[in-house]
Amino acid sequence: MMDATRRFLSEHEFLSRRFFLSLGAAGAVLAQIPGTATAFEPRNAVLESAVTKLESFLTAPDKFRDVSRGTPLPHKLSDEKKSEVGLTRETWRLEVVSDAEHPAKLGQQFQKSDGTALDFAGLMKLAETHSVKFPKVMTCLNIGCPLGMGIWEGVPLREIFWRTGARENVRRVYYEGFHNDDPKQLFRSSLPIGRVLEDPYDLPPVILCYKVNGEWLSSERGGPVRIVVPEAYGFKSIKWLSKITLTNLAHSNDTYADGNNDIDSPLKSFAATLSVPNIVTPGEPIPVTGYAQVGISGVSKVQIWLAPASTEKSKDDPYFQQAPWSDAEVLPPPSNWGGNLPDGQIPPGTLGFDPVSGKPRSWPMRLAKVHWAALIPGVPAGDYKLRCRTIDEKGAGQPLPRPFRKSGHAAIEEVSITVK
Numbered sequence: 001m002m003d004a005t006r007r008f009l010s011e012h013e014f015l016s017r018r019f020f021l022s023l024g025a026a027g028a029v030l031a032q033i034p035g036t037a038t039a040f041e042p043r044n045a046v047l048e049s050a051v052t053k054l055e056s057f058l059t060a061p062d063k064f065r066d067v068s069r070g071t072p073l074p075h076k077l078s079d080e081k082k083s084e085v086g087l088t089r090e091t092w093r094l095e096v097v098s099d100a101e102h103p104a105k106l107g108q109q110f111q112k113s114d115g116t117a118l119d120f121a122g123l124m125k126l127a128e129t130h131s132v133k134f135p136k137v138m139t140c141l142n143i144g145c146p147l148g149m150g151i152w153e154g155v156p157l158r159e160i161f162w163r164t165g166a167r168e169n170v171r172r173v174y175y176e177g178f179h180n181d182d183p184k185q186l187f188r189s190s191l192p193i194g195r196v197l198e199d200p201y202d203l204p205p206v207i208l209c210y211k212v213n214g215e216w217l218s219s220e221r222g223g224p225v226r227i228v229v230p231e232a233y234g235f236k237s238i239k240w241l242s243k244i245t246l247t248n249l250a251h252s253n254d255t256y257a258d259g260n261n262d263i264d265s266p267l268k269s270f271a272a273t274l275s276v277p278n279i280v281t282p283g284e285p286i287p288v289t290g291y292a293q294v295g296i297s298g299v300s301k302v303q304i305w306l307a308p309a310s311t312e313k314s315k316d317d318p319y320f321q322q323a324p325w326s327d328a329e330v331l332p333p334p335s336n337w338g339g340n341l342p343d344g345q346i347p348p349g350t351l352g353f354d355p356v357s358g359k360p361r362s363w364p365m366r367l368a369k370v371h372w373a374a375l376i377p378g379v380p381a382g383d384y385k386l387r388c389r390t391i392d393e394k395g396a397g398q399p400l401p402r403p404f405r406k407s408g409h410a411a412i413e414e415v416s417i418t419v420k
């Protein structure tokens with residue numbers, strides 16, 4: 001078995017023990033993992049050394065994949081320059097203004113010119129009574145593979161909104177980040193005011209985020225302050241937040257609308273592999289692992305299907321809905337959350353976790369990542385394709401119900417396996 005598989009499984013202690021015990025049993029797909037644990041067998045040396053290189057549920061803030069734009073990249077500016085342009089906690093200022101051409105009726109604007117812009121101390125004052133934290137996977141609509149998993153902490157955007165004394169004619173919130181004062185580099189996004197004021201379907205609020213995984217938000221992650229929209233793809237979570245414009249326009253102005261993106265698309269569920277042996281001995285069971293992104297409609301199952309490489313896609317079944325899929329094991333919550341959390345603990349008060357036990361309230365957790373594993377029965381020599389998919393909580397098999405690429409990645413992954 002590959003090192004990566006060992007590494008990956010070893011963080012999920014209950015599962016890994018059962019997984020390795022079951023390796024001998026050809027044809028076994030992993031059984032449901034009970035919540036109770038018995039004594040662990042000592043790990044062998046290879047496994048033990050692999051433990052130090054685990055992939056974790058949460059991503060350390062500096063291990064996120066960075067796709068942000070800018071020349072120069074705002075987080076690469078010198079400390080001196082950052083301080084000058086408001087990219088430090090000491091010098092950050094947020095403007096909140098009414099759209100001059102399509103004005104919202106406000107009691108007050110917050111502006112740099114008259115010294116009323118919100119500063120970091122002001123944000124921290126609001127944080128004392130209003131801060132929230134929630135887990136969320138950051139995924140770029142255009143890339144598909146998640147950039148990282150964090151517990152994002154911030155003040156709900158509506159707390160700032162209400163301090164403008166807004167009364168009417170506000171239909172949308174436009175917001176933008178620092179962009180080297182160059183209009184061509186502007187990166188902006190927007191939300192309907194309703195999403196800012198209310199959290200539908202038990203979603204966490206849209207926040208002005210200043211911490212991730214218990215640490216101050218780094219410059220690379222968009223610090224000192226970024227927007228985080230829980231259910232959205234990354235482009236809605238504007239980094240280096242500098243200005244909010246309240247408008248009576250009804251339509252979006254998102255940078256991501258250019259480039260044919262579907263900017264109203266919430267996160268989709270999909271599965272992908274992490275470790276697959278590319279060459280396998282005939283008749284030998286094949287251990288595979290992967291992750292699933294848990295989109296807005298949740299994940300009820302992860303399924304896999306190993307088919308001869310020659311298997312053709314039928315015209316009436318372009319998404320292999322009729323294929324003989326079998327269930328993989330969705331791994332339980334890990335014992336080690338990773339992500340450089342202070343004391344390795346989920347920060348107290350994190351939404352989605354029980355305050356007393358510290359355990360997740362539901363699993364797989366919506367808008368997060370979950371891991372899975374399966375042992376595929378041995379097969380005769382030949383070329384194969386392994387596919388995996390999620391089934392959401394409404395029973396829709398990936399990439400349904402929203403199969404189009406420009407609303408976010410959900411295509412069924414195919415991995416080649418040669419058995420010889």
Ligand SMILES: Nc1nc2c(c(=O)[nH]1)N[C@H]1C(S)=C(S)[C@@H](COP(=O)(O)O)O[C@H]1N2
Nearest residue numbers: 066068069140147177187234235237238239
């Ligand atoms: N100001 C600004 N914010 C931005 C971007 C950007 O280029 N500039 N990129 C967006 C996109 S497209 C994504 S996918 C996420 C990535 O967030 P991350 O760098 O924390 O992973 O940031 C978003 N916020």
Ligand SMILES: [Mo]
Nearest residue numbers: 140141234235
């Ligand atoms: Mo993105």
